[in-house]
Amino acid sequence: MYSCSAMVHLKVTPESALADEPVKIKAWGLPSRQIVTIRAWLKDDRGEMFYSRAFYESNDEGEVDLQQSPATGGDFHGVHPMGLFWALKPVTPHFRLLKRDVMGSPFEVHLELYCHLELNAMPECSPEATASLRRWYVDPGVQRLQVQEGRLRGSLFIPPGEGPFRGVIDLYGGFGGLIEFRSSLLASRGFATLALAYFAYEDLPKSFDFLDLKYFEEAAQFLSNHPKVYGSGVGVIGVSKGAEMALAMASYLPQIAAAVCINGPVTITGSTVSYGDLILPEIPYQRERMMFTQSGGSIMFRLYVDLTDPEHQACMLPVEKAKGPILFLVGENDQSCDSLSYARASSARAKEYGKMDVYIESYPGAGHLLEPPCSPFCPLSRSPSSPIPMIWGGELVAHCRAQEISWPNILDFLRKNIPCSKKNKL
Incomplete structure (x- = not known):
């Protein structure tokens, strides 16, 4: 040697x-x-x-x-x-x-x-x-405030300085709990960011079987009203189930000025979601279509429905009602859900109704878990929602390049589309 x-x-x-x-x-x-x-x-x-x-x-x-x-x-x-x-x-x-x-x-x-x-x-x-x-994962001077406001649970990251700052709600998916690392990085880039838990955390429901959109509306109102946050609209970013809820928030809540949806469905899927007296149409997971690999992981996108079915199209979220623009980020090798088809279907629906500010950025070779740049590629991992490891898809170089490209685009999109005025607080 x-x-x-x-x-x-x-x-x-x-x-x-x-x-x-x-x-x-x-x-x-x-x-x-x-x-x-x-x-x-x-x-x-x-x-x-x-x-x-x-x-x-x-x-x-x-x-x-x-x-x-x-x-x-x-x-x-x-x-x-x-x-x-x-x-x-x-x-x-x-x-x-x-x-x-x-x-x-x-x-x-x-x-x-x-x-x-x-x-x-x-x-x-x-x-x-x-x-x-x-x-x-946090810049010096960023503050973390525990949020226990009424039934809201999460943490609020405030950038250093006098503010006010653009506000963003950050949602993760089927892992549940409170995941903060993207929120703290967003705060380090100048956004007042609410990492919002919505199940499997403290006294919140154990699962996402039943979700109340009013809870998310309370979060948007809480963030809009914070003295360090511009009050004329906030942004939301979500991945997987979190992307689904981000799209629902953008479609129904007037406080949402811009939404970033990363690799998620465009229907309410696998859970019942209410908004006051309204029950949002839901499509159950089709577990009998789950596929398994010899490595012991499961490919999950077959759990989701084919949106070419007219019955399922009727369950799509009314993206045309969104107040602000929506950015879909898609890994074309996503093995958790058919993200590209869903984003295209939602964009097509928006255009049918005359809404032209729905954008798609898709990345060949990228998988489901698109994270901030320099994050490790995770093609397969354990999930609390599955007894066996989940296959997320993607190829190392293509996926990680997508993370490098998408992050500054996310920051730019949120900066451009979240209003910077204190007037007309919602």
């Missing part, structure tokens, strides 16, 4: 940054044309280990610069400066990397360089060089 000289260095810049910001990784002091392995690993808030690795060949000057050097193998191929972060995968199968305590310590990512092809998940030999960096 080849041993590098004692002059090998590995450096990452910056060593401390928000989790949605790229970093630069560079090694030098290597022999020219030397094959090396660069490995990344971290432990999440529960102590679960995640790791990745890629192989590189040093240039004539004995350098490896991930901005320019292609990975020749490992978890990915080609020039991908953030590939080691994209490819982080669990040692314990089917775990998903989530930052749960966003206000606490950051993720500490460790980088190790080996002067050979290191094929073991847990190497026994010592690395030739190491570096580390801290990945924060």
Whole structure:
């Protein structure tokens, strides 16, 4: 086994940054044309280990610069400066990397360089060089306020400064509970963001079988009325079941000025949703159509209905009633639901009624869980709603590129379409 000289260095810049910001990784002091392995690993808030690795060949000057050097193998191929972060995968199968305590310590990512092809998940030999960096999910000065207002449950993230700020409600899907990492990053980008729990949290219902749209209206009113928030309309962003509820909010609630719907249905699906005396038409999950793979995961999109059926078209949410624009973000390799077909059907319905501000951004090769940039690709994970792991779909490079592209587009869309006036509070 080849041993590098004692002059090998590995450096990452910056060593401390928000989790949605790229970093630069560079090694030098290597022999020219030397094959090396660069490995990344971290432990999440529960102590679960995640790791990745890629192989590189040093240039004539004995350098490896991930901005320019292609990975020749490992978890990915080609020039991908953030590939080691994209490819982080669990040692314990089917775990998903989530930052749960966003206000606490950051993720500490460790980088190790080996002067050979290191094929073991847990190497026994010592690395030739190491570096580390801290990945924060909240900018200094962001405040987190626990929300227990009436029946509302969640947390409100307020950016630093006097404000007022544009307000956004953030919804996740079938995992339930309170997921905050996107909310804290949105606040770090200048949005007052309400991470809203709506089931399986504290004294909320255990499941989403029965949902009251008035609850979401109370959340929109609460955020609009907050002294740090512009009061003339708020935005909403959601993924999966959260995207479904975001679309319902945009369709029925006057407080919603803009909505971002990520890979979700465009009907009320698998739950009963009421809005006062109105019961929104619901389509049950078709569990008999569930497909299984030899790996033990399930492909879920066949649970959802075909919207070419006129009976099912009648159950589509009335997107044409939305006050503001709607942005559908779609992973074309989504294996949880047929997101592209649904987004197209909803857009077509909007145009039939003369609403022209419904937009679709679709990403070939991307799967269901489109997260902020630099988030690891998660093609399969456990879910509280399923006894077996769920297949989310996607391909590593295509999916993670989609995350890099979609995040600034989300921020731009929300900035442009959430009003900045204190007047006419709703």
